Amino acid sequence: MSELLLYNTYTRQKEIFESITPNHVGLYVCGPTVSGESHLGHARPYITFDVVNRYLQHLGYKVRYVRNITDAGHFEEEGREAEDKIAGKALLEKLEPMELVHKYTDLFHWGMRLFNCLPPSIEPTATGHVIEQISMIEDIMAKGYAYEVNGSVYFDVKKYASQYPYGTLSGRKIEDMLETTRELDGQDEKINKVDFALWKNAPPEHIMRWKSPWGEGFPGWHIECSAMSSKYLGDTFDIHGGGMDLQFPHHESEIAQSTIAHGHGPARYWMHNNMITINGKKMGKSYNNVIKLTELFSGNHPILEQAYHPMVVRFNILQTHYRSTLDFSNDALQGSEKALRRLWEAYEVLQKLTIPTNTEAKDEVLDQQVHSFCTECADFMNDDFNTAKVIASLFELAPTINSIRSGQIAANALSASTFTLLKSTFKTYLEDILGLQALQVEQSNKLDKVLSVLIDIRKDAKLRKDFATSDQIRNRLAESGVLLKDEKDGTVSYTIE
RNA sequence: GGUCGGGUGGCCGAGUGGCUAGGCAGAGCUCUGCAAAAGCUCGUACAGCGGUUCGAAUCCGCUCUCGACCUCCA
Numbered sequence: 061m062s063e064l065l066l067y068n069t070y071t072r073q074k075e076i077f078e079s080i081t082p083n084h085v086g087l088y089v090c091g092p093t094v095s096g097e098s099h100l101g102h103a104r105p106y107i108t109f110d111v112v113n114r115y116l117q118h119l120g121y122k123v124r125y126v127r128n129i130t131d132a133g134h135f136e137e138e139g140r141e142a143e144d145k146i147a148g149k150a151l152l153e154k155l156e157p158m159e160l161v162h163k164y165t166d167l168f169h170w171g172m173r174l175f176n177c178l179p180p181s182i183e184p185t186a187t188g189h190v191i192e193q194i195s196m197i198e199d200i201m202a203k204g205y206a207y208e209v210n211g212s213v214y215f216d217v218k219k220y221a222s223q224y225p226y227g228t229l230s231g232r233k234i235e236d237m238l239e240t241t242r243e244l245d246g247q248d249e250k251i252n253k254v255d256f257a258l259w260k261n262a263p264p265e266h267i268m269r270w271k272s273p274w275g276e277g278f279p280g281w282h283i284e285c286s287a288m289s290s291k292y293l294g295d296t297f298d299i300h301g302g303g304m305d306l307q308f309p310h311h312e313s314e315i316a317q318s319t320i321a322h323g324h325g326p327a328r329y330w331m332h333n334n335m336i337t338i339n340g341k342k343m344g345k346s347y348n349n350v351i352k353l354t355e356l357f358s359g360n361h362p363i364l365e366q367a368y369h370p371m372v373v374r375f376n377i378l379q380t381h382y383r384s385t386l387d388f389s390n391d392a393l394q395g396s397e398k399a400l401r402r403l404w405e406a407y408e409v410l411q412k413l414t415i416p417t418n419t420e421a422k423d424e425v426l427d428q429q430v431h432s433f434c435t436e437c438a439d440f441m442n443d444d445f446n447t448a449k450v451i452a453s454l455f456e457l458a459p460t461i462n463s464i465r466s467g468q469i470a471a472n473a474l475s476a477s478t479f480t481l482l483k484s485t486f487k488t489y490l491e492d493i494l495g496l497q498a499l500q501v502e503q504s505n506k507l508d509k510v511l512s513v514l515i516d517i518r519k520d521a522k523l524r525k526d527f528a529t530s531d532q533i534r535n536r537l538a539e540s541g542v543l544l545k546d547e548k549d550g551t552v553s554y555t556i557e
Numbered sequence: 558g559g560u561c562g563g564g565u566g567g568c569c570g571a572g573u574g575g576c577u578a579g580g581c582a583g584a585g586c587u588c589u590g591c592a593a594a595a596g597c598u599c600g601u602a603c604a605g606c607g608g609u610u611c612g613a614a615u616c617c618g619c620u621c622u623c624g625a626c627c628u629c630c631a
Contacts, residue, residue, distance in 0.1 A: 089631095090631075091631095092631075093629085093630080093631095098631095099631085100631095101630085101631050102631055103631085104631060105631045106631080108631095230560090230561095230626075230627090231560060231561065231626090232559095232560070232626090232627075233559095233560085236559060236560075236627090237559095237627075281629085302631070303630080303631030304625075304626080304631080305625080305626070305629095305630055305631065306630080306631070307626075308626065308627070309627090309628090310630095332631095333631075334562090334625090335624095335625070335631075336631085337624075337625095340623065340624070341624080342624080342625070342630090343630095343631090344629090344630055344631090345629080345630070346628090346629080346630075376569085379569080379570065379571090379579085379580070380569085380570060380571085381570090381571075384563085384570085384571090385562085385563075385624075385625080386569095386570090387569080387570095389568080389569075391568055391569070391581075391582085392568075392569045392570085392581085393569095394581075395568075395569060395570095395580060395581035395582075396569080396580080396581080397581095398580085398581060398582095399579090399580045399581065400580095402580090402594095402595095403580090405594085405595095409595095446571080448570070448571050448572095448578090448579080449571065449572085449578075449579080451571095451579070451580080452571070452578055452579035452580080453578090453579085454579095455578095455579055455580070456578090456579075458595095459595085459596065459597090462594090462595050462596070463595080463596060465595085466588085466595060466596070468588095468595090468596060468597095469596095522590080525590075527590060527591070530590090530591095531590095531591070531592080534591095534592075534593090535592095538592095538593090543593070543594090544592095544593080545592095545593055545594055545595095546589075546591095546592085546593080546594090547594085547595095548588075548589090548595085553594090555594095
């Protein structure tokens with residue numbers, strides 16, 4: 061089998077993946093800030109890295125997947141007054157900060173569950189690791205790369221850049237940044253505007269505050285990921301992931317902090333997923349075009365023509381390579397919904413088919429085709445997680461499956477081994493790796509029995525050529541969302557919308 | 558302004574030098590009491606202009622155009 065190639069943002073090329081510890085992978089993904097409801101944009105990284113996690117496990121790695129919860133609240137560094145997002149929102153909603161954080165964390169987990177994202181191995185919170193963050197800041201100060209001003213601590217980027225490569229990850233030059241940022245404002249505590257906060261002094265009205273060697277305050281944003289990733293994954297771990305928008309300044313700052321604290325950057329491979337856009341514009345609070353997950357699943361948003369099932373969203377995201385932008389539209393989602401339905405039905409048909417006993421394929425050509433569509437799935441995943449191509453291959457197999465079911469293709473056209481491979485490929489890729497699930501909710505036994513009564517009555521009517529009655533049953537059921545299908549073999553199946 | 562990445566058929570989207578993904582929508586046919594589903598077949602696209610090459614959506618140059626990052630952001 062081919063080796064796993066992944067695109068490393070740091071080197072800007074695809075590299076062969078080799079884990080630091082054989083058979084183990086340390087994966088860190090920047091998690092959400094739980095100051096508000098999760099939105100469609102959040103779906104992308106967590107689904108992307110869920111597939112990365114699943115695929116690494118499929119390859120036999122034991123993955124320690126760490127994804128943080130930012131519950132300490134970022135501050136607007138450039139704002140006149142330092143404002144804690146979470147504390148501010150808490151005042152608005154008349155909630156304790158902890159109450160608010162809990163509410164949105166639960167909501168986030170709810171969304172992740174619906175998306176069928178496997179939970180991370182560890183989900184550390186920033187507030188639970190203030191001590192670790194403080195000691196890392198102390199370490200950086202002791203090494204001379206941070207300075208204190210009025211109870212706040214800043215990282216000295218200029219000094220760092222003079223001795224270490226800075227800006228590699230995000231493709232930036234410190235000189236350019238120092239030039240473009242000379243909007244000299246004497247108010248700023250920072251020596252250089254490129255400096256970033258490790259610790260912020262808390263103004264009196266600030267609710268979230270912790271004691272530190274520099275007075276009461278709260279940690280800077282970037283330090284939490286550095287402190288927590290090194291705590292749970294070590295000074296150097298395998299993969300650090302997140303959205304492209306975090307490349308700068310967040311990840312660049314993490315590298316700088318870790319380099320001073322540990323002598324090197326935190327991760328060997330940096331992976332960044334691209335953004336979701338709406339009508340070509342990035343979705344974001346500042347654009348006022350955010351679709352929350354609750355709205356997405358309920359259809360309750362002006363942009364949405366209908367509600368979208370979490371699996372449809374997941375499928376839609378996986379139909380696009382993770383490094384491409386993904387433009388949201390109702391048409392695209394509706395297309396994905398139909399596509400997923402068809403693919404999943406083929407999968408269900410396949411599960412019911414019995415594997416033939418012939419060792420030789422009756423149709424060599426078809427057997428070969430099926431075989432290669434199955435095996436190439438691994439190649440596509442190995443090529444920087446090309447889920448779009450995997451899905452295309454599975455679609456290529458759908459007609460064969462459906463034809464075998466309808467008898468247009470004899471079951472023994474395929475050899476027993478190819479048939480087995482076909483079955484395992486669908487199971488492995490569709491369910492285990494892509495993490496997809498049936499759109500339909502499990503039906504209750506009672507409903508099934510009720511429907512079979514109606515189906516039997518309809519069958520009788522059909523035998524009597526009483527098509528008025530049979531059509532009436534079918535139409536009335538359709539009105540209530542139950543679609544009947546007369547199969548070739550005389551049986552009747554139904555799907556519930 | 559600086560840096561970077563795009564512009565692919567009606568729509569969504571793969572794809573880095575020849576073998577012209579896939580999905581949705583559309584058209585025709587088969588099957589069917591009718592439907593639905595399914596199967597088969599069809600649309601021959603790569604922003605524009607040059608260049609390199611036997612051959613380019615894919616490489617180079619220019620133009621137009623969209624977007625991302627540079628500030629909280631997935």
